[in-house]
Ligand code: SF4
């Protein structure tokens with residue numbers, strides 16, 4: 001009974017402070033990177049290096065600091081492997097199927113129509129050639145793109161001018177590995193799709209990798225069809241989808257006004273937090289950017305929350321304040337520890353996504369809480385504490401949804 005009174009008093013205080021505007025974020029500002037990253041340095045590119053190959057020797061002679069951790073992960077069962085700790089036949093097979101289809105889709109990223117990216121001319125609106133770029137209205141076209149994609153499965157869509165730091169400096173995997181990436185487009189469209197809340201509640205079990213692959217697939221299809229549509233109208237377009245990126249999606253999505261990168265290194269959207277997957281289309285089609293300042297209250301919340309730090313099974317998420325890394329204040333996840341856990345568990349984990357207070361379903365109640373978090377400093381502190389009271393400092397891992405069990409137990 002006493003606990004009930006305490007909770008009612010806390011809710012009463014929260015109600016009082018909710019509407020008083022006091023962000024109190026001080027120095028918590030998002031800053032963009034100034035340098036470009038080589039895709040070969042990404043842990044998911046390095047995992048493709050085969051011991052004994054010339055690529056393997058060449059890479060680790062330049063970067064010996066990664067070799068020990070990468071070799072340790074090579075000795076583990078691996079992602080979606082039958083010997084992995086969280087092996088589950090139905091969900092693992094579903095994820096494998098989705099990734100197989102995504103692999104085929106990778107062949108379409110640069111060739112979604114008969115117009116090749118290298119042969120489509122730059123826009124020249126005075127020409128009468130039927131293959132020439134159509135005379136489009138940038139504002140109406142941007143509205144069309146946003147409306148169309150949201151109507152067909154996107155959770156959010158944003159447009160930004162393409163910056164150098166959005167692009168990797170070089171390709172690090174696939175047949176074009178080692179090629180420099182040159183900025184030829186002016187705009188980028190970022191697309192998010194929602195990862196199902198219930199499927200993620202069992203993370204790091206099989207349902208999380210199944211859902212993650214599902215949303216890589218869905219966001220990839222949206223990017224491919226947008227790229228094809230843009231090419232139909234006579235402009236260049238490249239889709240950036242799982243396994244075939246020239247851009248760093250969270251950086252693009254942040255500048256496109258879809259959220260801000262939080263403690264776990266993922267895009268934190270205002271209404272689903274990190275529970276999204278992202279794809280991007282870059283283009284020379286003239287569009288209107290939907291840029292807005294990233295919300296500093298998310299960074300402030302992350303500074304005090306640390307729930308993902310305490311629940312990460314690999315201890316890969318840093319505690320404490322942001323640090324200056326390559327001229328930018330940010331948190332840096334230990335990618336080697338995180339990926340090693342994936343190779344042991346067999347899934348891409350997602351435990352950090354499932355426990356994040358911003359990942360709660362986008363219900364009226366949670367919208368009310370999010371409004372308070374954004375509006376008032378005191379409410380923000382209370383929300384962190386109350387999330388622990390209601391969901392636990394280390395929320396329990398939910399069982400896999402019953403329908404995912406395909407085993408014959410007879
Ligand atoms: S769990 Fe907390 S610290 Fe981690 S990303 Fe979410 S809000 Fe930030």
Ligand code: SF4
Nearest residue numbers: 312314338349350352
């Ligand atoms: S995915 Fe899992 S291992 Fe990686 S940072 Fe998140 S909680 Fe940690």
